[in-house]
Amino acid sequence: MSRHPEVLWAQRSDKVYLTIALPDAKNVSVKTEPQGHFSFSATGPQGESFDFNLELYGTIIPEGSKINIGLRNILCSIQKERKGWWKRLVKSDEKPAPYIKVDWNKWCDEDEEESIKSDTLVSDDSDNALEKGEGDESSDDEGMLYLPDLEKARGN
Template identity: 35%
Template sequence: MSESTEVMFPDILWAQRPEVVLLTVPLQDAGNVVVEVREGRLLHFEAVSGGQRFRCDLELFREVESEESRHVTLPRQIEIQLRKKQAPKTSTDTEVDECRVWPRLIRDKVKNSHIQVDWSRWRDDDESEEDFNGMDGMGYNDLMAQMMSQKLDNPDSELMQGEVMGNDWQEPKDTSPDNGDDSCDDLPPLEQ
């Protein structure tokens, strides 16, 4: 497949932590990936995926540390981590907060339909790691897998007897108006 001469703006998902901004560019099997931070505030991105060229230059909301920022190309996406530039030690609390929490990814207040918040990776400043991991570092999926394996290991368990998560499982009730009569008897035969 030959490369298209038209260059497209890639979709970008973003989230933040107090120290970093996390970007995900969902391009499958991307090649020729170029990610640069210029002058501490301009993010340059280029890649080729499926024969299509993608490129964008974004003026970020605040400066980032270009030397400490990095990216990785995965089979289904490119993940970029931008280290936020910290406020000087003589800054006020308000200035420190403004450096830690960005209200948007880019400097312009104009809405870009290709830039979306990645709510699956978003974490507010006041939320801790424990809020997301829960139960001594075990995630929800791990908890459910452990519960299911315990229930399946014990064939006499409530789950195997029809009880699911504390609620009694019941057969669906027949709500048809015919009350068990076969109402298909009066239908004419299908034409051939």
């Protein structure tokens, strides 16, 4: 019998972020399909099986999706086919499964996204500032970088 890991989600107009809380996961498998089907499976540190399937609210671009397997979480950035804000994560009107929660650390409202984009517009000297380590500009995938990936952790 498989279990469900905790899944945190957030969105931007062009992406959906899923953070799957599963420390020391092995045999991680993530599959996405254009019509919005998302499936996940992995093995936990004691050999227990974890999996879930989601029918996402809208269509996606599987080739634009990124996965980062960290020591404590699996981070998924899923590219939406059309820019826009989804009413919810999944197609179903029913209450989401109890293991799916909003990721308030990454959440951004529609009006906040525009102000963040305008705040991160940089001057012509931005390349020099970044080389010197100045400035705090970041990409939309910033959340994908906060956990070390397995290769860095292993020293490869």
